[in-house]
Amino acid sequence: MQFKRKIIASLLVSSGVLGVAGQAAANDSTELEQLRALVQELDQKVKVLARQSEIAAEDATTKKKETPVVKASSSGFGLESADGQNSIRFRGVLQSDYRSFSDGRSGIGAISASAPAGFYPANEANNSFLIRRARPTVEGTLWGIYDFRFTPEFGEAKTSNSGSTSGIVDAYVDARFKPWFQVRAGKFKPYVGLERLQSATDIKLIERSYVTNAILPNRDLGVALHGDVLDNKLNYAFGIMNGVPDGGDSPTSTTTINDREYQARLFSTPFKDQDSALAGLGFGMATTYTDASGTFNSSGTTAGTVSNSDLTSGYKTEGQQTFFQYTSATYQSGRRFRWAPQAYYYYGPFGLMAEYVDESVKVNYDVPSNNQSVGVNQKTLNNNAWEITASYLLTGEDASFKGVKPKQNFDLDKGGWGAWEVVGRYDEINLDNDTFKNFGTGGTLSTANAQRYFGDLRNSAKSAKTWVGGVNWYLNPNLKVALNYEQTRFDGGAGIGNPNASVANGETPTNVTDRQEEKAVFARFQIAY
Amino acid sequence: MKTLYLTLSLLIAVLSLANPLTASAAEVKLLNVSYDPTRELYVDFNAAFAKYWLAKTGDKVSVNASHGGSGKQARAIIDGLEADVATLALAYDVDQLYEKGKLIPKDWQKRLPNNSSPYTSTIVFLVRKGNPKHIKDWDDVIKPGVSIITPNPKTSGGARWNYLAAWAYALHHNNNDETKAKEFVAKLYKNVPVLDSGARGSTTTFVERGIGDVLLAWENEAFLALKETPGKFEIVVPSLSILAEPPVTVVDKVVDKHKTRAVAEAYLNYLYTEEGQEIAAKNYYRPTLESVAKKYENQFPKINLVTIDGVFGGWTKAQKTHFADGGVFDEIYAK
Numbered sequence: 010m011q012f013k014r015k016i017i018a019s020l021l022v023s024s025g026v027l028g029v030a031g032q033a034a035a036n037d038s039t040e041l042e043q044l045r046a047l048v049q050e051l052d053q054k055v056k057v058l059a060r061q062s063e064i065a066a067e068d069a070t071t072k073k074k075e076t077p078v079v080k081a082s083s084s085g086f087g088l089e090s091a092d093g094q095n096s097i098r099f100r101g102v103l104q105s106d107y108r109s110f111s112d113g114r115s116g117i118g119a120i121s122a123s124a125p126a127g128f129y130p131a132n133e134a135n136n137s138f139l140i141r142r143a144r145p146t147v148e149g150t151l152w153g154i155y156d157f158r159f160t161p162e163f164g165e166a167k168t169s170n171s172g173s174t175s176g177i178v179d180a181y182v183d184a185r186f187k188p189w190f191q192v193r194a195g196k197f198k199p200y201v202g203l204e205r206l207q208s209a210t211d212i213k214l215i216e217r218s219y220v221t222n223a224i225l226p227n228r229d230l231g232v233a234l235h236g237d238v239l240d241n242k243l244n245y246a247f248g249i250m251n252g253v254p255d256g257g258d259s260p261t262s263t264t265t266i267n268d269r270e271y272q273a274r275l276f277s278t279p280f281k282d283q284d285s286a287l288a289g290l291g292f293g294m295a296t297t298y299t300d301a302s303g304t305f306n307s308s309g310t311t312a313g314t315v316s317n318s319d320l321t322s323g324y325k326t327e328g329q330q331t332f333f334q335y336t337s338a339t340y341q342s343g344r345r346f347r348w349a350p351q352a353y354y355y356y357g358p359f360g361l362m363a364e365y366v367d368e369s370v371k372v373n374y375d376v377p378s379n380n381q382s383v384g385v386n387q388k389t390l391n392n393n394a395w396e397i398t399a400s401y402l403l404t405g406e407d408a409s410f411k412g413v414k415p416k417q418n419f420d421l422d423k424g425g426w427g428a429w430e431v432v433g434r435y436d437e438i439n440l441d442n443d444t445f446k447n448f449g450t451g452g453t454l455s456t457a458n459a460q461r462y463f464g465d466l467r468n469s470a471k472s473a474k475t476w477v478g479g480v481n482w483y484l485n486p487n488l489k490v491a492l493n494y495e496q497t498r499f500d501g502g503a504g505i506g507n508p509n510a511s512v513a514n515g516e517t518p519t520n521v522t523d524r525q526e527e528k529a530v531f532a533r534f535q536i537a538y
Numbered sequence: 539m540k541t542l543y544l545t546l547s548l549l550i551a552v553l554s555l556a557n558p559l560t561a562s563a564a565e566v567k568l569l570n571v572s573y574d575p576t577r578e579l580y581v582d583f584n585a586a587f588a589k590y591w592l593a594k595t596g597d598k599v600s601v602n603a604s605h606g607g608s609g610k611q612a613r614a615i616i617d618g619l620e621a622d623v624a625t626l627a628l629a630y631d632v633d634q635l636y637e638k639g640k641l642i643p644k645d646w647q648k649r650l651p652n653n654s655s656p657y658t659s660t661i662v663f664l665v666r667k668g669n670p671k672h673i674k675d676w677d678d679v680i681k682p683g684v685s686i687i688t689p690n691p692k693t694s695g696g697a698r699w700n701y702l703a704a705w706a707y708a709l710h711h712n713n714n715d716e717t718k719a720k721e722f723v724a725k726l727y728k729n730v731p732v733l734d735s736g737a738r739g740s741t742t743t744f745v746e747r748g749i750g751d752v753l754l755a756w757e758n759e760a761f762l763a764l765k766e767t768p769g770k771f772e773i774v775v776p777s778l779s780i781l782a783e784p785p786v787t788v789v790d791k792v793v794d795k796h797k798t799r800a801v802a803e804a805y806l807n808y809l810y811t812e813e814g815q816e817i818a819a820k821n822y823y824r825p826t827l828e829s830v831a832k833k834y835e836n837q838f839p840k841i842n843l844v845t846i847d848g849v850f851g852g853w854t855k856a857q858k859t860h861f862a863d864g865g866v867f868d869e870i871y872a873k
Contacts, residue, residue, distance in 0.1 A: 053685065056749045057731040064734060
């Protein structure tokens with residue numbers, strides 16, 4: 010109001026009206042009327058100006074509500090519609106690693122009848138800098154319901170994840186119809202392994218355990234029904250997927266195995282959101298089932314090409330060195346069933362995760378095209394792996410399944426040191442003894458059909474047992490530096506003496522020693538937003 | 539395989555326990571997206587309907603209302619505002635829900651009596667007490683020095699009725715000469731100092747901000763101003779005005795999604811009942827039910843009313859000619 014009066018007064022003064030009006034009021038009533046009319050006109054003009062300004066402000070407020078919001082923060086960059094129903098975000102992960110082996114072997118050595126006598130181990134593992142993961146991500150939401158995510162891979166994981174040739178890590182749509190009814194389709198992390206479902210940026214150690222990396226699926230193509238029920242305390246998932254080799258990452262093309270894999274998982278957090286020491290407890294069970302026998306017809310021939318890589322591209326150590334591979338004539342010929350109990354517990358700065366997997370898989374030796382019909386050299390093998398990981402945040406932050414947010418970011422000027430965490434894990438993998446038994450006719454390698462193994466103990470280890478310890482330094486929610494030391498012992502996995510030594514039917518080779526222990530230091534610099 | 543069946547059975551059992559599909563339907567929420575001046579009408583009507591529905595079905599219903607310029611409201615619904623029912627100022631805006639959003643069927647207007655208009659209204663003049671500018675008819679409005687308050691026809695349904703009423707008057711008094719009608723309406727808008735986006739905004743401009751000599755107003759809005767600020771304004775009834783038929787519709791795609799079709803349809807049907815018509819009349823809307831119209835006939839002045847179909851060939855044609863981008867309104871207002 011005061012503003013309006015000032016405007017009126019200014020207008021009157023500037024037009025010289027007040028001075029003139031003073032004289033006119035004294036002398037002439039007509040002029041007084043004119044003056045009154047003029048004042049009224051000016052008053053209207055001021056009111057109109059004020060109202061126009063009011064309307065313009067209202068319009069601006071309305072337009073602001075309709076204008077898309079640009080978001081740029083440490084959790085990503087993106088655009089969002091004014092109503093929040095549609096958005097797109099650009100995110101990324103970069104993990105730059107260094108691996109230094111004081112002991113350890115690279116891959117598995119070749120065994121053949123013509124190999125020279127003596128040791129035949131693989132080469133020494135190489136020390137190296139590498140880009141473990143380089144993943145830009147585009148993700149977003151349409152209509153407030155349909156989430157999408159597309160993540161290519163430019164790092165080492167593109168080739169180290171078995172079966173992956175596309176370089177696409179994730180490409181899926183997730184329709185969140187209701188919290189208890191959601192559908193995800195495309196290529197994604199299957200709802201199976203607990204450690205796998207933890208983001209690669211949040212895992213406590215530089216590499217995941219044998220449970221995750223060796224046996225359970227990594228990424229797969231398919232469709233999953235999932236959701237949260239019972240007041241969000243029980244998560245369920247059921248998926249129909251292509252099925253991937255152990256630890257495998259599905260290519261984006263079709264699969265050679267004819268039958269789909271069925272996956273199911275239940276995971277409960279019964280004390281979630283309660284003021285209880287058990288609030289951070291979660292446990293569950295996951296299973297996968299597929300039957301490859303449909304790939305073959307009654308005479309044992311197959312429409313596609315099957316190979317040992319359908320079982321696994323090789324089980325790897327923490328240092329990503331292959332220590333086991335099925336022999337080249339071995340392929341999956343029947344059902345594969347996995348079950349994986351899993352749990353975590355977080356209390357204050359303390360975290361614990363444990364996971365077990367048991368796998369039974371029917372395999373056959375020699376491909377059907379060699380007139381070895383399915384069933385002649387067939388066996389069900391049982392493999393298992395387990396892990397337990399403990400972590401403790403020295404700087405007092407709360408541990409969780411998701412990442413760590415430091416109480417104080419690292420800042421030399423302000424004196425913050427970020428968050429510091431110590432971590433440790435024990436994990437092991439054990440393969441079925443029958444994997445390594447000769448079911449040929451007995452004799453030496455040079456004798457036709459004399460030695461047949463699903464896995465050759467002279468170059469593939471029967472078990473691996475690993476201790477890892479490490480320190481994580483979270484400079485801020487986006488930057489992390491990690492340092493790990495690991496030591497792995499093997500059972501078998503290296504040949505010694507004469508490769509043509511005779512092996513009886515039903516026996517394992519005797520010219521075997523343990524693969525050299527792997528001792529290595531890993532370092533990682535990670536940025537994620 | 540047995541283990542798989544066991545797992546599936548477990549999943550089904552867990553889902554059954556969660557039982558999210560059998561949530562209670564005893565409390566229903568509706569959203570009525572309406573035009574600007576219906577705020578008071580629907581406050582009364584929503585309360586009456588909730589009472590009626592509770593007595594009839596035992597279910598509670600709460601109706602939220604959203605008000606704004608009719609055109610803006612239609613666009614909001616098309617853009618995703620989940621209105622169970624739309625009660626807009628004119629049929630063209632409702633047509634857009636079919637044309638641009640396919641949210642309702644093409645023949646929506648045939649679903650309820652009177653072309654889905656449960657009440658009608660018209661356009662009158664609201665002037666300041668004593669009528670200092672001596673405004674009696676449309677010719678007085680366009681005189682130089684008369685300040686007219688009317689909202690923007692691009693966003694407001696009421697504004698379009700105002701515009702067309704003036705155009706109809708000019709045609710009537712100039713032997714249907716379109717050129718003279720255009721000149722007449724151009725003069726009218728030359729006298730408009732402020733264009734609000736909706737009818738309620740214009741009432742605020744005229745009544746609360748004290749701007750202008752005459753407000754071109756919905757009849758119900760003019761009566762409401764008299765009631766709320768007694769002794770400050772007068773209604774002047776022009777010799778000719780237009781029959782405004784604000785229509786209502788269920789928004790099919792939304793009610794099917796919300797599972798609220800039954801209650802939404804009952805809500806609109808209730809507008810046609812004696813109780814609904816009484817509430818409309820008390821809020822100065824002209825009832826269409828004969829018994830109620832007769833009861834309130836003295837409340838509403840007798841005016842020579844033309845129709846949109848009779849003078850302009852329907853809303854689609856009128857919209858295209860006058861209010862579409864590059865239409866007559868843009869032409870005259872740009873000058």
